[in-house]
Amino acid sequence: MAKLSIIIPSYNHGEFLIDRLETIYNQTYKDWEAIIIDDKSTDDSVAIIEKFLKNNPDFNIKYFIVNENNSGSGYNSWKKGIELAETKYIWIAETDDYSDVTFLEELIPVLESNEKVSLAFSASHYVENNKITYDSSNRTKDLNVNKNEYKVIDKSVFFKRMPFDTYITNGSSVVFKKPNVTIPDTIFTNKQCSDIFLWSYLLENSSFAFLNKNLNYFRRHVGSTSTFLQKHKLESIYHENAKYLNLFKQTDKYPQFINHYIKYYIWSHKRDFLNTSSVRKIQIDKNLRLLYFLELIRFTAFKLFRK
Secondary structure (H helix, E strand, C coil): CCCEEEEEEECCCHHHHHHHHHHHHCCCCCCEEEEEEECCCCCCHHHHHHHHHHHCCCCCEEEEEECCCCCCCHHHHHHHHHHHCCCCEEEECCCCCEECCCHHHHHHHHHHCCCCEEEEEEEEEEEECCEEEEECHHHHHHHCCCCCCEEEECHHHHHHHCCCCCCCCCHHHEEEECCCCCCCHHHHCCCCCHHHHHHHHHHCCCEEEEEEEEEEEEECCCCCHHHHHHHCCCHHHHHHHHHHHHHCCCHHHHHHHHHHHHHHCHHHCHHHCCCCHHHHHHCCCCHHHHHHHHHHHHHHHHHHHHC
């Protein structure tokens, strides 16, 4: 049996598939098997995958599944792939990203040599229009890891930022140990943020490692989740963040949640100022709604007087 499962959740990324499949095929670490799950793509993704596998018969494919109907979320493919995996380690290789060919060779030993580490991730390049635009160094700079080195870091450092910010650029930058127990379904039911739910679940009783080397290439493009969020209302994110606070028992962050909601959502959607649906998601007593309006008044006054 292979040591690592590569889960490849495919959906309408035909134009990027060859880059992804080739950088998997050419990994210098070879002890892997692939699980490809296509979520009823409407482009030529399935044909591209079939042709690639035919032309590369030694590509170690364990499952190639094409769903009969679209599941509604790529995270359902994550869930199915993790359930099918029988290996010690898992890498979710998103089909619109690609990687350095040494990605696995450099991250797997980090997991193997650190028993209490449940996931390891690398630094990333951001790619737009096939050009590298910047990297993830600002996101991870306070981890204080020297370039081309890795560090094992306590889970408390990760949870301190959550759910409003994360050190992890995206799923393709992470390799993790498969838990010995079934991951709860609720982890994968979020449309936008199930990745941070998964990382947090894995880290509840362990540590993480960060390798400060740009081995992952995170592609931003029309249709990607990050691009969608920049152009559409963000309220659904706050609903999921509220769910996160409740699930991981971070109730002390309710005031921080309210301040963040006002600053980054309400202030740019002022007509929604009476909309407290996100606040109600975390409501455990009647004072939270009052706190919301008090903080809204304070923030508005600050903005007005600063002018």
